[in-house]
Every structure is written in C-alpha cells, then in structure tokens.
Amino acid sequence: MSFDGLFTRAVTNELSTLLKGGRINKIHQPYKNEILMVVRAGGVNHKVLLSAHPSYGRVQLTTDQYDNPSEPPMFCMLLRKHLEGYIIEDIHQAGLDRMIIFEVKGRNEIGDLSYKQLIVEIMGRHSNIVLVEKGRNMILDSIKHVSFAVNTHRAIQPGQEYIMPPVQDKMNPFEADEEDILKRIDFNAGNLDKQLVASFAGLSPIAAKEIVHKAGLANRTTLPKAFLSVIDTLREHRYQPAITISKGKEYFYLLPLEHLKGEVKSFESTGSLLDRFYFGKAERDRVKQQANDLERFIVNEREKNEKKIKKLQATLTEAKNADKYQLFGELLTANLYAAEKGMKEITVLNYYDEDGGSISIPLDPRKTPSENAQKYFTRYQKAKNAVKIVEEQIENAKLEAAYFDGLQQQLEAASPRDIEEIREELTEGGYIRQRQKRGNKKQQASKVTLERYYATDGTEILVGKNNKQNDYLTNKAAARDDVWLHTKDIPGSHVVIRSKEPAESTILEAANLAAYFSKARNSGSVPVDFTKVRHVKKPAGAKPGFVIYDHQQTVYVTPDEEMILALKES
Helix, strand or coil: CCCHHHHHHHHHHHCCCCCCCCCEEEEEEEEEEEEEEEEEEEEEEEEEEEEEECCEEEEEEEECCCCCCCCCCCHHHHHHHHCCCEEEEEEEEEECEEEEEEEEEECCCCCEEEEEEEEEEEEHHCEEEEECCCCCEEEEEEEECCCCCCCCCEEEEECCCCCCCCCCCECCCHHHHHHHHHHHHHCCCCCCCHHHHHHHHCHHHHHHHHHHHHHCCCCHHHHHHHHHHHHHHHCCCCCCCCEECCEEEEECCCCCHHHHCCCECCCCHHHHHHHHCCCCHHHHHHHHHHHHHHHHHHHHHHHHHHHHHHHHHHHHHHHHHHHHHHHHHHHHHCCHHHCCCCCCEEEEEEECCCCCCEEEECCCCCHHHHHHHHHHHHHHHHHHHHHHHHHHHHHHHHHHHHHHHHHHHHHHHCCCHHHHHHHHHHHCCCCCCCCCCCCCCCCCCCCCCCEEECCCCCCCCEECCCCHHHHHHHHHCCCCCCCCEEEECCEEEEECCCCCCCCCCHHHHHHHHHHHHHCCCCCCCCEEEEEEEEHEECCCCCCCCCCEEEEEEEEEECCHHHHHHHEEEE
C-alpha cells in the first residue's frame, strides 16, 4: 500500500510540527473504527483522524466533516475520560513501522499527573487504536479487542501488558550507503523492486518501483544512486505529496510516481492529499455496510414492480379483446332462434363483416342460448372495466418502480446520515418496520441537513441527496425566485442556487452538481433542466421527492469530480 513506513514518517512529522504542545479538546467516534480528535495548538483547532479501518487505515489531519452518533460508543467515552484536556507532549513513530504514538500528559480525576500513550497501528485488517497507561505499560482499552487465541504473540485487551508487534529484520534505509544496498541486492535474480522491499524497512512496493524506474537501466551503479537520491529527499522532509492517476486508478505517495506515466495532482500536505484520495471511498464503504439491508430491499421492490408491470401489460392486452365478447353477444342475440341448449358451438352470419362472412361462437351446452348471450355481455363489461383498472395499476407500478429506482441512485451517493433519512422515509411510507431502539427512549426524526457548495463567484448552492432533503430544499428552504435544477428525466438530486439572477458560470457549476448527484454521474453530456422555484410544484399525494415543473431551460454538462471538490472546499 502507499501508506508505508516512509509515508507514516511524513505524517508523523506533519502532526508533530502542528500539534506538539497542543491540548486535546474534543474526542468523537463517528464510525466503528475511527476516532476524530480536535486539538487546540498554536491558537488553531486541528482535526485529527485516527482510522483502524481494515482497508483505509490511516492517521491524518483533516478538514472533512464527520457526523457523530447521538450516543458515543464506549471506547469514545473512555478516551474522553482519559484524554480530554490532556497535552500532547510528543508524537513519534515506532521505527519505520506503520505505527504512530501520541505521548500525552494530564491530571487524572484525583488531580495526579498521568501519562498515557495513544497508539495507532496501521496494519490492514489488523489495524487498531490502543490506549495505554504509560507507567504500567497496561492497555486501558482498544477500538478492537484481540485475544491470545487470535494472536499468540500478544493480546490487545484491557488489563493486558502492551507488547509491540514483532520487528521485521530489515535495514533502516536512512542508515544505508551504496555498499549496504549492493550487499542486499542480487542483480542476477531480477525483481529488483521486490528485493528492495524485502531488504529495507518502511518501503512499499510502489515506492520501490519508483526507485527502480528512476535508476533507468538499473545496475550496480544506477540503482544505489537512485535509491539514495529518493531517501535523501525524504530524510530532509522535502516532500511533494501527489496523486498519480493511471489507467483510471488513483495512487498516492510522497512524490509524483513517474513510473505510472499518468496525470499528477500535487498537494501542500499529506493531510490534504489523504482528504482528496479518500474522498468518498471510506464513506462509500461505511454506507455499504450500513445500507446492505436497505439496498437489497430497494432492489427487490424495484424488480417486483417491473415484473408486475409485465404481467399487467399482458392482462391489458387480453382485456382489450373485450370487443370480441360484445360481438359474440350481439350476434348470438340476433340468432337465438337458431340456437338450442346443449350446443357447443354455433356458426352465424357476421353482419358486421363487409364481405358477409360467417363466424363461429363457442357455447356452454349447460346454458340456454339467452344465458350464453348474457354471459358474453357480462364478460364484455368486465373486460371493458378491467382496461381502466389495469391501466391505473400499470401507471402506479411504473411510479413505484421509478420511486425505488430513484432511491437506489440516492444510496449510491449517500452519506451515513443520508442512509438514516432514507430509512425513515421508507418507515413513514409503510414499506419497512420501524427499528426498535434499546430502552424506552422515543425515536426522534433526524434533522434535515442539506449539502452546501459555493460557486466560483461565491454564490451558495444547496443540494438535496435524498427525498427528505429534496422535499425540504424545494418546498421550504428555497425562495420562490431562487433557481432550481434537476437532471432531465433522470433520477437525481434537487439543486438550488440561492440567487435570483445567477451568472451563467454559476448555472453550469450547479448543473454539474445536479449531474454528479444523479444516476448519470458517469455519463457525458447530461441534460439538466433549470427554472425558478416558483415553477416547481409537488402534486397532491405524490411520492417524497417527486415534483413537476415548467418554464424550464436545459443545459448539457459532463460531471466533473474535481469541480465538485473545488465547489465544496471554496
């Protein structure tokens, strides 16, 4: 992974430079495996994200917003008890491992000085965050508990002694010279990048590939020089944090990755780089876990309605044969004298046929000719009435399918907070049962919060990312002369520009938001309608989020994630 020991060293340096001597003011646990600390240092509040996520584990300064649960988890409460108000004396790395240790000092509940360590271990699915009482080297708690049955080397549980992970027998690259490199590399064996990773601590495969690339025709002369050139740059903390985009995939590191031959985006710090790289990635993973049951339900409901539409259309086709029953009834009535009870069929002249042809009419032998005629008139009336009913049912099923299609799109762009609002909507609509909560506390409806963006000229743009937000935005938050946008005939978000006469550039930026938060996110030249809010109406009894509008104009845009990020950050 890109977050190797060398990258951890750079993050540690960034954190230490800004946070050393700072006070831990607030601690939150927005998600199962992540802690957010607010540290006051140098007269500024800094947000520090500690993540033990199995795929996105990291430590970083962040400017992203995180939603906190109404009730903090137990580990969060314990951290608050032991760390809030404490001073960060030091932040350091364990060797060149992916471990960052916060050394903190403060006074405990009886007023005595207390020294603790908050240790973040970034180890893939084994990542962890551990609080240790320094004097006794005892674990107070951890975000994940690991028993000796799982790890025979050490247990990560309250009351256990904290033991460092096993140390790998690799050389520190900052202590290496050309001779050390030549001793560890077999140029005849090939796979030079893999040999570098196996020989030197803190080096990831992607960093090793870059070193080999910089060596050009890698040999005993060029490889050591390339290796030391990169290491000397990193030793002096001369970083160029960058994301390299190659073949549609993003890679990050402390310097541009020239061996990938892709587009390079540079950043001022590791924190801003990680905010950009993980934008949406970790959140999508959390949403997928939280919304797994919802997604299955929504997909099933949409498919159920699509099947229902097909069956109803077949019924409609049959019902539209009603005229045949009317014809049989009228011809049979006109020929009652020729029919007798017990006949299974009668052939009569079809006087509606211009050519004067005959037609055979099936009969129920148990009924009289008059009863058979009445039977056909009854079937005709039922079929005629069924056409209207079935057409209404088809229209309702189409609306239901479109509704769940829209919900599925909203799930794809949802944040964890949005998931709860979608769940509330389905509960209020009677589709799913309300979740039972522990205790006797009544479940309160969540407060609707809109996504805010700012156009290049500073104009505020509001985005609703689910039906609750869409209804609130369009029907309550927006002024009548604000400009409203939505993708044309495509499920998506309601977008409102808080301006009566926005600039053309602002309309295009808002249209980009509407296209990005729609089912057409990955398409090109997406049609987006815009009109005044006064021309947008919600029909009586309509589904949440459904509106009709007129007086619209249409622009075509291609969703641009970089633009969305710029509008969010400005």
